[in-house]
Amino acid sequence: MSGVRVDDVHAAHGVRGIDLSVAQGELLVVLGPSGAGKTTLLRLIAGLAPATRGRVLIAGRDVTRLRPGRRNVSMVFQSYALFPHLTVAQNIDFGLLVRDTSKAAARARTRKAAETVGCDHLLDRRPWQLSGGERQRVALARALVREPDVFLLDEPLSNLDAELRVEMRAELRALHDRIGATMVHVTHDQTEALVLGDRIAVLRDGRVEQVGTPDEIWRTPVTSFVARFVGSPPMNLLPGGLAAELGLPPVEGDRLIGVRPEAVWLGAANGGEAVVTRVDVIGSDAHVYVELGGRSIVARVAADDRPAAGAKVRVAVRPGDVHHFATTGERVAPP
Amino acid sequence: MNERRQLLLMLAPYLIGLTGLVLVPFGVTLLMAFADYDMIRAPRWIGLDNFTALFGDEAFRAALRNSLIFAAVAVPLRLLIALGLALLLHRRAGAVGAARTAAVLPTVVPEIAYGLLWLWLFNPLYGPVNQLLRAGGDNGLTVFGRTPPQWLTDPGDAQAAIIVMSLFTIGEIFVILLATRQALPGEVYELAAIEDATGWDVFRRVTLPLMAPVLGLLLLRDTILSFTVSFVPALVVTDGGPPPYGTTYLSLFVYRNAFEYLRYGYAAAATVVMLVLTVLAVALQWHLIRRYRRQYGLAPG
Amino acid sequence: MIGRLARDRSGTSGPSPYPTAAARRWRSLGAILVIVVFLPPLLLLVAGSLRQPGLPPPPGPQLVPEPISTAGYERAVQLGGLVRATFNSLLVAAVAVPVSVVVASLAGFALARLPRRVAGIVIAGSLLALMVPATALLVPKFAVFRVLGLTDTLGALVAPALLGTSPLYPLVYYLAFRALPAELYDACRIEDLSPLRTWWRVALPLVKPVTAAIAALTYVLTWSNFLDPLVYVYDRDLFTLPLALRSLATLDPTNFPIFLAGAVLATAPAIAVFWIAQRRFLHRYEGTRTR
Numbered sequence: 012m013s014g015v016r017v018d019d020v021h022a023a024h025g026v027r028g029i030d031l032s033v034a035q036g037e038l039l040v041v042l043g044p045s046g047a048g049k050t051t052l053l054r055l056i057a058g059l060a061p062a063t064r065g066r067v068l069i070a071g072r073d074v075t076r077l078r079p080g081r082r083n084v085s086m087v088f089q090s091y092a093l094f095p096h097l098t099v100a101q102n103i104d105f106g107l108l109v110r111d112t113s114k115a116a117a118r119a120r121t122r123k124a125a126e127t128v129g130c131d132h133l134l135d136r137r138p139w140q141l142s143g144g145e146r147q148r149v150a151l152a153r154a155l156v157r158e159p160d161v162f163l164l165d166e167p168l169s170n171l172d173a174e175l176r177v178e179m180r181a182e183l184r185a186l187h188d189r190i191g192a193t194m195v196h197v198t199h200d201q202t203e204a205l206v207l208g209d210r211i212a213v214l215r216d217g218r219v220e221q222v223g224t225p226d227e228i229w230r231t232p233v234t235s236f237v238a239r240f241v242g243s244p245p246m247n248l249l250p251g252g253l254a255a256e257l258g259l260p261p262v263e264g265d266r267l268i269g270v271r272p273e274a275v276w277l278g279a280a281n282g283g284e285a286v287v288t289r290v291d292v293i294g295s296d297a298h299v300y301v302e303l304g305g306r307s308i309v310a311r312v313a314a315d316d317r318p319a320a321g322a323k324v325r326v327a328v329r330p331g332d333v334h335h336f337a338t339t340g341e342r343v344a345p346p
Numbered sequence: 347m348n349e350r351r352q353l354l355l356m357l358a359p360y361l362i363g364l365t366g367l368v369l370v371p372f373g374v375t376l377l378m379a380f381a382d383y384d385m386i387r388a389p390r391w392i393g394l395d396n397f398t399a400l401f402g403d404e405a406f407r408a409a410l411r412n413s414l415i416f417a418a419v420a421v422p423l424r425l426l427i428a429l430g431l432a433l434l435l436h437r438r439a440g441a442v443g444a445a446r447t448a449a450v451l452p453t454v455v456p457e458i459a460y461g462l463l464w465l466w467l468f469n470p471l472y473g474p475v476n477q478l479l480r481a482g483g484d485n486g487l488t489v490f491g492r493t494p495p496q497w498l499t500d501p502g503d504a505q506a507a508i509i510v511m512s513l514f515t516i517g518e519i520f521v522i523l524l525a526t527r528q529a530l531p532g533e534v535y536e537l538a539a540i541e542d543a544t545g546w547d548v549f550r551r552v553t554l555p556l557m558a559p560v561l562g563l564l565l566l567r568d569t570i571l572s573f574t575v576s577f578v579p580a581l582v583v584t585d586g587g588p589p590p591y592g593t594t595y596l597s598l599f600v601y602r603n604a605f606e607y608l609r610y611g612y613a614a615a616a617t618v619v620m621l622v623l624t625v626l627a628v629a630l631q632w633h634l635i636r637r638y639r640r641q642y643g644l645a646p647g
Numbered sequence: 648m649i650g651r652l653a654r655d656r657s658g659t660s661g662p663s664p665y666p667t668a669a670a671r672r673w674r675s676l677g678a679i680l681v682i683v684v685f686l687p688p689l690l691l692l693v694a695g696s697l698r699q700p701g702l703p704p705p706p707g708p709q710l711v712p713e714p715i716s717t718a719g720y721e722r723a724v725q726l727g728g729l730v731r732a733t734f735n736s737l738l739v740a741a742v743a744v745p746v747s748v749v750v751a752s753l754a755g756f757a758l759a760r761l762p763r764r765v766a767g768i769v770i771a772g773s774l775l776a777l778m779v780p781a782t783a784l785l786v787p788k789f790a791v792f793r794v795l796g797l798t799d800t801l802g803a804l805v806a807p808a809l810l811g812t813s814p815l816y817p818l819v820y821y822l823a824f825r826a827l828p829a830e831l832y833d834a835c836r837i838e839d840l841s842p843l844r845t846w847w848r849v850a851l852p853l854v855k856p857v858t859a860a861i862a863a864l865t866y867v868l869t870w871s872n873f874l875d876p877l878v879y880v881y882d883r884d885l886f887t888l889p890l891a892l893r894s895l896a897t898l899d900p901t902n903f904p905i906f907l908a909g910a911v912l913a914t915a916p917a918i919a920v921f922w923i924a925q926r927r928f929l930h931r932y933e934g935t936r937t938r
Contacts, residue, residue, distance in 0.1 A: 078348070081839065086833070088833065090830050092830035092833065094849055095853060105838060109840055110838075352841060352842045353757040353760050357753070357761070359753065359754070363808075363809030365772075367784075367806060367809065368776040368810065369772060371788045372776075372783070372784060374787035385790070434674065434677045435677075435678060435681070439672075440678070441678040444682055445678035445685075448681060449685050451918065451921075452685060454867055456888070456892075456913050458890075458913070459692075459910035463688060464688075465896070466695055467691060469903075474695075514688060573782065578873055578874075605785070610786050617782070620780060625778075
């Protein structure tokens with residue numbers, strides 16, 4: 012049985028025919044640039060935005076015409092949307108009490124949910140007394156307490172600082188594995204997607220570009236868009252004519268070759284001759300921009316091995332790490 | 347949708363009140379302006395007769411003139427004083443909290459009590475205002491040897507009295523301007539300080555443009571209110587006099603004609619003139635505000 | 648004008664946007680000047696009410712009358728029927744203020760949650776209503792009330808509560824509810840809260856300062872309402888305080904301690920309520936900024 016299925020859904024704000032299915036207990040990450048329709052998709056599943064066409068099924072139930080409160084979903088918002096006038100405990104049991112759960116039962120479940128996410132020591136505080144990470148936990152507990160069919164998370168980590176984001180990312184993954192819930196997690200951060208997701212759906216302009224495991228997305232991006240969106244700095248897309256200079260087998264001229272910066276090899280014995288135009292050092296890594304045949308190529312190397320700007324280097328590519336795309340962007344088999 | 351229906355239901359009481367107590371009566375007023383109606387016999391349509399009669403009526407002309415003078419003098423003064431108070435009192439310093447309260451208190455006094463208070467204060471003989479003005483002078487004259495103002499018997503002085511009364515009831519405007527000033531971002535003042543702008547420059551180039559939208563709205567609102575504000579003072583303090591029509595304002599004219607002389611149609615026609623004037627004043631001010639906003643590159647409208 | 652002077656002087660003391668000691672002194676001085684200008688009318692009101700009725704007027708201004716006498720109050724209460732009038736005023740306020748606040752907040756909430764197109768029409772109508780002077784509506788409202796049998800009843804005085812006393816207040820609530828984060832409303836929908844329960848459990852508790860200010864203003868307006876009772880109520884037993892006060896003043900317009908005493912009695916409750924509520928909107932910025 013599927014956790015969530017979305018059939019050819021259309022909506023305002025640029026969702027133009029999305030098909031997706033999320034398995035029971037799966038964590039699907041929806042990834043895409045801003046304006047791709049990620050959040051709208053999430054709101055469609057929640058029922059906060061109306062679908063103009065198509066169907067939404069949750070736990071095998073067609074919920075397309077149901078209002079949000081009847082879909083048995085819970086949502087963690089980007090701003091967490093905690094109620095400022097309620098304590099943490101009241102925030103968590105809000106959904107239970109308005110559904111007429113008994114006070115005693117609600118209290119027990121609240122405590123359990125709070126323990127699960129590690130915020131049980133905060134129950135008497137008010138939201139404005141909490142740090143960003145603590146608010147995040149409370150929002151998760153509130154989502155958890157009703158034991159919904161699916162959790163919807165709308166960029167829940169984007170308001171945290173970098174360090175906390177990495178920590179909460181790991182905790183979120185651990186939480187998912189522990190409770191085995193179905194989750195749909197929206198983000199524009201490709202690292203977050205790769206680390207968190209059982210599978211990733213890459214969205215572009217209101218359509219699904221590719222769905223697959225992080226490994227598939229990384230190794231076999233089906234379009235040049237996915238290839239460039241996942242990975243930092245983005246994959247180099249070069250005209251096929253440059254193949255020979257990079258020490259690759261010849262490629263038809265109307266093909267694009269995609270090379271990740273990690274696969275660019277500076278200082279090869281028989282590579283094309285290029286000039287270093289810029290070097291960005293990021294800690295132990297360096298992004299080296301070189302110009303070859305009028306094209307800029309970025310390489311990722313260890314900072315210790317970096318050439319100086321203005322230096323001449325020989326550039327080559329390891330043949331196994333090359334992707335081929337048609338000019339329309341679709342992936343094609345290597346020649 | 348169910349939710350939509352519930353929201354409309356929540357809106358319903360207000361909608362009933364708004365249409366029943368304002369919009370429909372307003373429409374009825376517009377209609378009655380063209381009728382002869384005394385609430386006993388059925389209304390008789392008489393076209394523009396009410397209006398031609400109005401402009402031949404000395405009382406109406408006086409009321410019109412008085413209302414325009416009141417609006418032209420009192421409204422800008424009220425706004426200026428409230429703005430000055432807001433700028434003075436927006437920041438903490440000794441006595442500022444007490445001054446805020448003091449500035450609002452007269453506005454809280456019920457209109458009629460406020461009117462009675464000034465009826466006494468302005469009494470030419472034993473009222474404190476003139477007692478103060480006579481202090482130091484001889485034979486009931488001021489220090490400068492002049493007769494103190496005859497607040498209730500001289501037409502000019504009586505109008506001045508009504509305007510003076512209105513200058514103390516600016517609490518509402520003051521509170522709104524105070525909140526507006528406090529909501530302005532501190533960064534723009536820090537930037538102005540870095541650019542070494544001082545006093546007047548900061549006021550003219552930073553504070554005034556930033557507060558202009560609210561000031562504009564308050565100007566519109568106070569102009570509209572000025573027709574009502576003068577009613578109770580004129581009724582209670584000066585009784586529309588000194589005779590014949592020293593402080594008869596349009597609102598008092600309408601009230602007297604409708605409820606004392608039972609000439610509803612006539613009163614409605616005067617109301618329509620009042621509304622037309624309001625709309626003209628609002629349109630003129632709106633035009634000026636837009637020009638000012640465009641000058642500062644703010645979005646028009 | 649007073650403020651401008653002080654401002655300019657504080658400006659010359661340095662370009663700092665933050666107050667220097669000298670600037671603060673000028674500001675305090677200006678504040679004291681404001682108090683000196685705005686407080687005397689009220690002090691004189693109290694002073695005048697405490698004079699012995701019937702005495703010849705003093706030759707000069709007196710802030711403390713001599714002798715102090717409460718006879719004015721006793722006569723005012725007897726002559727003016729102020730006890731009955733106070734009861735009527737309280738009755739009107741007790742019904743009108745809660746109804747008005749509920750109507751205004753419900754309408755403001757609905758406007759904030761309804762589609763913009765629907766809300767826009769109602770808002771335009773409210774703005775139009777704000778432009779109509781109260782005196783312009785006296786005659787047709789009188790006709791409406793007469794048809795409904797409300798003339799010469801207190802019902803005519805409670806009726807304005809049906810539109811929130813002033814169309815301004817639903818608009819203020821509308822802005823306040825609109826300013827709440829949209830995700831809070833989404834969270835309520837996810838938890839299956841109906842609009843009415845969202846209003847009561849989430850939206851209203853979050854705009855308490857607005858409610859305090861509007862309730863206080865509504866009370867002051869209702870308590871002070873003079874025009875409506877003047878036109879719609881004739882029975883002396885139904886007179887509210889402002890109306891009773893007027894008839895007291897017309898009874899003997901020269902014996903000012905009596906009607907000033909009545910004015911003090913009518914003013915005191917309005918000032919008391921204002922005093923309680925003022926902390927919420929006059930001084931709130933100092934208190935809650937640290938949040």
